[in-house]
Amino acid sequence: MMIKQLSIFLENKKGRLAQVTATLAKNKINIRALSLADSADFGVLRLIVNDPDRGAACLKKNGMVVQITDVIAVEISDKPGGLSSVLKLFDREAINLEYMYAFIEKIKDKAIVIFKIEQPTKAIKFLKKEGMPLVRSSVLKEL
Amino acid sequence: MIWDNQNETMKRADLITLQAERLGNLVSRLYKRVSFYREKMEKAGIRPDQVRHISDLKDLPFTTKEELRTVYPFGLLAVDKDDIVEIHTSSGTTGIPVVDAYTAGDINIWGETMARCLTMAGANKSDIIQNAYGYGLFTGGMGVHYGARKIGAMVIPISGGNTKRQLAIMRDFKPTILTCTPSYSLYIAESGREDGMDFSKAGLKAGVFGAEPWSDSMRKDIQRKLHIKAFDIYGLTEIIGPGVANECAEHDGLHVFEDHFYPEIIDPKTGKVLPDGEKGELVITTLTKEGTPLLRYRTRDITWLNHEPCSCGRTHVRMHRLLGRTDDMLIIRGVNVFPSQIEEILLKIEEVEPHYQLVVERSGQLDELEVQVEMNEKLFSDEIKDLENMEKKISSQLYGVLNIHARVKLVEPRTISRSEGKAKRIIDNRPR
Numbered sequence: 001m002m003i004k005q006l007s008i009f010l011e012n013k014k015g016r017l018a019q020v021t022a023t024l025a026k027n028k029i030n031i032r033a034l035s036l037a038d039s040a041d042f043g044v045l046r047l048i049v050n051d052p053d054r055g056a057a058c059l060k061k062n063g064m065v066v067q068i069t070d071v072i073a074v075e076i077s078d079k080p081g082g083l084s085s086v087l088k089l090f091d092r093e094a095i096n097l098e099y100m101y102a103f104i105e106k107i108k109d110k111a112i113v114i115f116k117i118e119q120p121t122k123a124i125k126f127l128k129k130e131g132m133p134l135v136r137s138s139v140l141k142e143l
Numbered sequence: 144m145i146w147d148n149q150n151e152t153m154k155r156a157d158l159i160t161l162q163a164e165r166l167g168n169l170v171s172r173l174y175k176r177v178s179f180y181r182e183k184m185e186k187a188g189i190r191p192d193q194v195r196h197i198s199d200l201k202d203l204p205f206t207t208k209e210e211l212r213t214v215y216p217f218g219l220l221a222v223d224k225d226d227i228v229e230i231h232t233s234s235g236t237t238g239i240p241v242v243d244a245y246t247a248g249d250i251n252i253w254g255e256t257m258a259r260c261l262t263m264a265g266a267n268k269s270d271i272i273q274n275a276y277g278y279g280l281f282t283g284g285m286g287v288h289y290g291a292r293k294i295g296a297m298v299i300p301i302s303g304g305n306t307k308r309q310l311a312i313m314r315d316f317k318p319t320i321l322t323c324t325p326s327y328s329l330y331i332a333e334s335g336r337e338d339g340m341d342f343s344k345a346g347l348k349a350g351v352f353g354a355e356p357w358s359d360s361m362r363k364d365i366q367r368k369l370h371i372k373a374f375d376i377y378g379l380t381e382i383i384g385p386g387v388a389n390e391c392a393e394h395d396g397l398h399v400f401e402d403h404f405y406p407e408i409i410d411p412k413t414g415k416v417l418p419d420g421e422k423g424e425l426v427i428t429t430l431t432k433e434g435t436p437l438l439r440y441r442t443r444d445i446t447w448l449n450h451e452p453c454s455c456g457r458t459h460v461r462m463h464r465l466l467g468r469t470d471d472m473l474i475i476r477g478v479n480v481f482p483s484q485i486e487e488i489l490l491k492i493e494e495v496e497p498h499y500q501l502v503v504e505r506s507g508q509l510d511e512l513e514v515q516v517e518m519n520e521k522l523f524s525d526e527i528k529d530l531e532n533m534e535k536k537i538s539s540q541l542y543g544v545l546n547i548h549a550r551v552k553l554v555e556p557r558t559i560s561r562s563e564g565k566a567k568r569i570i571d572n573r574p575r
Contacts, residue, residue, distance in 0.1 A: 007525030009518045011555045037527045041552050042518075044525050063557050065523045098526060116525075 001124045001134050002070040004052035005114065008045040009065040012038065020045060020059065027058040032140055033114060035101035046101070048073075048114060048140060071116045072124060073135035078104055078111040086113065089130055095123050112140075146262035146294075147255065150402050151457045158458060162405055163197045165430035170194045170203070173438060176221045179214055180438060200405070200428065201416050205439045211381065212239040219435045222246055227434055231282045233380045243282065243380050244434040250289060252431060253383050256400045257290025260389035263398075264349040264374040266320055268295040273312060275323035275331075276354070277303040282384025283354055287322045290386065296320075303327065306334045317346040321371070325352040325361055329497060332368040343370045351376050353385055356444075356465040356483045360490030361497050362394075375464050381440055382427050388462055396449055396461030403431045406462060407439070408448050411469050422447045424469055425462065443469040445481070471569060473503060475510045478547050482568045485514060485549075488540050494522040495537070500559045505573040512549040514541065517556050 010016045017036075024031065033048040049055040052068060059066045076082040083102070090097060098116040105112060112135055117123045127134060145151050153161070171191040173180035183204045184191070193199065217224065219242075228247050232240040245253065266272065272291045276283030284302055291298035301312055303323065309331055312318070321328060328350055335342060347369060353376035365373045377397050378385035387404050388397035399406045404427050408417045411424040425442045445466045453461060467481030474480070482501060489495045498517040503510060516522075516537065524530055534551040541549045560567060 005525075007523075009523050009553075009555060011553075011558070016555070039527055039531055042530065042554075044527060044530070046525060063555075065518045065520055065556055067520065067523055067525055069525050 001072060001136070002120065003048065003073045003114070003135070003137050003140060005069045005071045005116075006045075006047040006049060006052055006055055006059070007067045007069045008047070008059060010043045010045055012041055012043060017045065019062070020064070023059055023062050023064075024049065024055060027054065029055045029058070033101065033103040033112070035099070035114075037099065046099075046114075050140070069116065070120060071114050072120055072127075073140065074113050074115065074127060075105075075110050075133040075135050076113055078109050082111060083113060086127075086132060089126070089132070090117075090123070093122070093126055095119060144262050144265070144267065145456065146259045151259060151398070151400075151459060153402070153458055155458055158402065159197055161402060162430060163195065165402075166197060166200060166405070166428065167191075167194055169428070169430055169436055169438070172221055173436060177219055177436075179210070179218055197405070200407070200439065203439055205414065205426065205441050206437050207441050208241060208381070208443070211241040215239050216242050217244070219437075220244060221436050222433055229285075230280075231285070231380055231384060232280045234281065240280075241381050242435065243383065246433040249383070249432055249434050252403055253286060253386055254289035254293040256383070256386035256403060257286050258293035259290075259400060260351060260374075260376050260386055261287070261290045261294055261296070261320070263389050263391045264320060264351045264372070265392075266291075266294055266296055266349070270294075270296040270320050271299065271316060271318040272296050272320045272322060273299045273301060273309070273316075273318035275301055275303050275309055275321065275327060276385070282378070282380050283322075286378065286384040286386050287351070306331060310335050310338055310340060313345055313347070314340070319346060319348050321347055321350040321369070323350075323352065324354045325357040325365060325373070326355065326497075328352055328365050328369060328373075329361075332365070336368075342368065345370070347371045349374060351389070353377055356467055356481075358483050358487040358490065359464070360487055364490060364497055377444075377462070377465065379442060379444075381437060381442075382429055383432065387427065390464075391453065391455040391457060393453060393455050395453070396463055398453070398457050398459040399448075399462055401459050403429065405430055406448060406460065408446070409441075411441075417447075419448050419450055422466060445469060445472070473501070473512075473569065473571070475503060475512050475547055478545060480512070480545055480547070484544060485541065486568075488544055489514075489516065489537065492537060492540070494519070494533075496522075498556075498559050499568070501569050503569070503571045503573055510573065512547060513552055514538075514549045515552050515554045515559060517559055518553050519556060522553070 030050040035046045037044045056066045096118040100115045102113040174191040226246050227244045229245045231243045274287045278284030349372045351374045362373045375390045378387040388399040390397050407426040408423040417423045425444045429436045446462045449461045500515045502513040537551045
């Protein structure tokens with residue numbers, strides 16, 4: 001149920017993000033979702049792509065520091081209270097979020113939220129129990 | 144193995160007699176043949192026949208790099224120009240180059256002292272030496288070459304640079320010894336790894352690295368990555384090139400070949416000679432050199448001496464590995480900082496690779512030191528807080544040793560320039 005996310009180290013300087021996207025474009029890797037966290041000097045770009053292994057390899061080949069990180073993806077309804085219902089569950093179960101970001105699906109009336117969680121197996125277990133739809137990586141590939 | 148048992152293990156008393164004899168001879172040669180030195184001695188009120196003991200050396204005048212530049216190119220020749228068979232010069236990147244002019248006798252001594260160095264690293268007739276020091280006016284390439292010829296080892300004179308070719312030669316000819324700068328050896332290791340080369344099977348057993356200061360942690364890193372024993376060699380163009388001193392297998396200081404090169408440590412400010420164990424500037428007198436002999440040459444290298452007997456059997460004094468240079472010492476907010484200290488701290492942190500750069504700026508009246516450290520996969524975390532904690536950890540360890548606050552900046556891999564010769568570690572942007 002884990003999704004592979006690419007995490008890339010970027011210095012805060014001109015043209016760095018463009019180089020990542022150009023490399024992915026050249027290798028025909030499609031970006032599904034992204035989030036960028038930054039400090040004054042550097043940033044960490046987190047990407048969900050259609051082919052994470054190949055994506056990581058082509059970025060590394062271009063001299064970038066890339067890590068594959070396991071995250072989970074949950075499908076929620078794209079309406080007020082959608083995200084709140086999942087976060088309430090996390091709170092109840094004392095699950096710590098390290099970070100999260102979301103994107104909206106094009107066809108269905110749904111949104112997908114990506115979570116990086118301290119205790120992922122525990123989270124997966126009870127999300128299933130609560131009937132929260134987890135998104136498989138094969139689904140993300142085809143979106 | 145010891146290359147020259149007679150001279151390298153000579154009794155201290157005999158060595159001191161030999162040095163005194165050679166010093167007397169040197170001073171009279173300089174007085175007679177080099178007007179630069181005659182004038183200096185006259186000014187200091189010294190006559191050559193007054194110099195009889197090695198203890199008389201402390202009263203003789205120093206020679207500085209600036210002075211060597213004033214007599215460029217041939218002002219220090221102590222023999223006829225006809226007797227010079229080869230010249231080398233420093234790069235001249237910091238001004239007029241300094242010249243070393245060798246007689247056939249000088250070249251012979253150079254080969255002998257280099258043979259001593261290579262033998263310390265375990266080289267013998269059956270070894271294959273990949274010599275990646277630059278050939279040309281730089282002394283590194285030819286110095287190792289002459290030493291290898293003395294031993295009868297096979298030398299591959301590949302010179303510096305062209306790393307792809309270095310790796311191909313390594314694969315095809317299976318050299319057992321690598322000679323180059325320590326930073327270039329790591330560059331070779333890094334490129335080799337990217338090429339899928341397995342150094343544990345490459346057949347290399349030792350490396351003789353020098354021409355820039357490096358730390359003990361860097362040695363460990365080189366040894367681990369290249370699967371070799373790494374030996375530190377010391378030398379400088381003005382004296383002869385490499386082959387002034389080298390580490391024996393004990394790795395506890397470099398034996399200075401003091402039957403040819405007499406070392407002293409002085410306080411760089413007062414010029415006073417310092418005792419064993421005290422850190423200061425290394426000063427060398429070339430006891431036997433014929434072409435361009437030097438009296439009390441101030442090397443600007445910082446180290447200390449140790450006359451304790453060494454368990455390898457050699458009696459020659461040991462100098463500690465270089466601690467830095469009087470001219471690359473940074474004074475930041477009044478604190479003396481040597482890049483080698485910073486390197487030592489960085490390399491103790493497991494995840495950090497030896498690719499760093501120091502940037503000094505002045506903001507208002509205050510000096511700011513920024514230490515740039517290259518990101519790598521071991522160091523990386525996809526959480527900002529982990530990365531910020533790493534910066535803080537490095538910064539607090541630097542503070543613990545240097546007592547100044549340094550800003551640590553993580554930078555992308557391969558953004559700090561890799562030199563194929565000496566690494567450029569310092570960018571000093573302060574107005575002068």
